[in-house]
Amino acid sequence: MRIAVGTAMAAETAVRADRPEDRELDRDFAAGAEGSLERLYASAAPLVHTLALRSLGDAAEAEDVTQQTFVAAWRGRDGYRPERGSARGWVVGIARRRIADALDARARERRRLEAVADQPVARDPDPLATEAERIMVRGEVESLGPPRSTIVALAFFEGHTHEQIADRLSMPLGTVKSHLRRSLLALRHGLEAADASL
Amino acid sequence: MxxxxxxxxxxxxxxxxxxxxxxxxxxxxxxxxxxxxxxxxxxxxxxxAAGVELVAPPARVWTAIEAEIAADPRSSAVKVDEGDGVDEGPAVEPEDELARRRERRSPWVVGIAAAAAGAIIGGVAVGLVVSGGDDGGGTLVAQAPLADLATDAPAGSARVERRDDGTEVLVLDTPVPAAGDANLEVWLIDTDVVGMVSLGFLTGDHQEFEIPAGYDVADFPIVDVSVEPSDGDPTHSGDSVTRGVLG
Known part of the structure; x- marks a missing residue:
């Protein structure tokens, strides 16, 4: 038992040491520190905007949802608990609810126009959840930063072998493999943190 | 090993x-x-996640966020704590309360939480129905014709009046729609149809509802009556029957 705990703690420290700036951002944002919203925006706005764009299919609406989400996040930062999960995941969660509401409002409006008032509003949040999950993962990959984000994209998104990646990036094979391992561990940590607050 | x-x-x-x-x-x-x-x-x-390309929003979105936060005295508390101990945090806002409420909390909890944050004086007035009758006791703030959403037929009117003590009430004169076993709930909703607050249940064709302090009808101009099944879910059912927009 002591060994297991020790290993887990070592793993935690090692992975966190990879991206200490994330936890720092989470804490700063929770404390309402100056500039923290801008940093969170830089990190999470592409996720929120992409989710809104893909779900709503309208550029103006997507910008609007992005704006609302970050204003609401700032005003509601008291409700964010950094110990529970990442601020990035939390913000994507806010965006998801806003988008779901916007889709609901559309459905209501459509129903109103069609005057079929006794039909219940169809609400299937699953496509949105799936989309949010994929975008969240994409964001975690992005936040690995180069060269890891590139290596992960080549390996997992484009299906290149480790040898092909080594070749393409003129990098020793062992380095590619090592980057992929570290990346996988960092992604697990990042996704756990995001899942926790989504 | x-x-x-x-x-x-x-x-x-x-x-x-x-x-x-x-x-x-x-x-x-x-x-x-x-x-x-x-x-x-x-x-x-x-x-x-293969095939997902992230699209960053244009720069104007951040500009708009900064402007919106700066323009709002309630949230522009980008205060740097001077370090003398307890950070009380910003006043809790109706919008945040709504976001939390949509996470299936009871509106009573919201009312109490808001009161604790000093946002509502007198706290648990959220959702309490104020006694009917007694017209003309206040200043008219806004009004709206109401319409039946299924037919678009006129369905009475809504008025917001401010009393001498500063509280605002929503006065509804509307026929009570048939709802079977379900309840009819009265809401104020923002223009995005995202934020909303429940004012209570509609039980008569003339009724007054006190609007919780902190909710500006300019921000929540949509008067909405919904059919709410008795399922214990405090969120809006999505089944609106009557609506109007205060102006």
Whole structure:
């Protein structure tokens, strides 16, 4: 038992040491520190905007949802608990609810126009959840930063072998493999943190 | 035998060969096998994100966010704590309360939380129905014709009046729609149809509802009556029957 705990703690420290700036951002944002919203925006706005764009299919609406989400996040930062999960995941969660509401409002409006008032509003949040999950993962990959984000994209998104990646990036094979391992561990940590607050 | 370290676990998950002794351990160790499975699942999730291209919003969105926050005295508290101890945090806003409420909290909890934050004086007035009758006791703030959403036929009117003590009331004169076993709930909703606050249940064709302090009808101009099944879910059912927009 002591060994297991020790290993887990070592793993935690090692992975966190990879991206200490994330936890720092989470804490700063929770404390309402100056500039923290801008940093969170830089990190999470592409996720929120992409989710809104893909779900709503309208550029103006997507910008609007992005704006609302970050204003609401700032005003509601008291409700964010950094110990529970990442601020990035939390913000994507806010965006998801806003988008779901916007889709609901559309459905209501459509129903109103069609005057079929006794039909219940169809609400299937699953496509949105799936989309949010994929975008969240994409964001975690992005936040690995180069060269890891590139290596992960080549390996997992484009299906290149480790040898092909080594070749393409003129990098020793062992380095590619090592980057992929570290990346996988960092992604697990990042996704756990995001899942926790989504 | 020691457990595999995380590098070894990640290597196994990625299908890379590792040290023979470590590999032999992992094959027979439930804990290490679980870790590898876990990492494989992460790898699977990552593969699932193939084809997603992130699109950053244009720069004007951040400009608009900054402007909106700066323009709002309630949230522009970008205060740097001077370090003399307790940070009380900003006043809790109706919008935040709504966001929390939509996470299936009782509106009573919201009212109490808001009161605790000093946003509502007199606290638990949220949702309390004020006695009917007694027209003309206040200043008219806004009004709206109401319409039946199914037919678009006129369905009475709504008025917001401010009393001498500063409280605002929504006065509804509307026929009570048939709702069977369900209740009819009165809401004020923002123009995005995102934020909303419940004022209480509609039980008569002339009724007054006190508007909780902190809710500006300019921000929540949509008067909405919904059919709410008695299912214990405090959120809006999505089944609106009557609406009007205060102006």
């Amino acid at each position: 020691r457990h595999c370290d995380e590098e070894e676990l990640a290597a196994l998950a990625l299908g890379d060969p590792i040290d023979a002794a470590a590999a032999a351990h992992a094959a027979g160790c439930e804990r290490c096998a679980t870790e590898v499975e876990d990492l494989r699942a992460v790898a699977g999730r990552v593969q699932g």
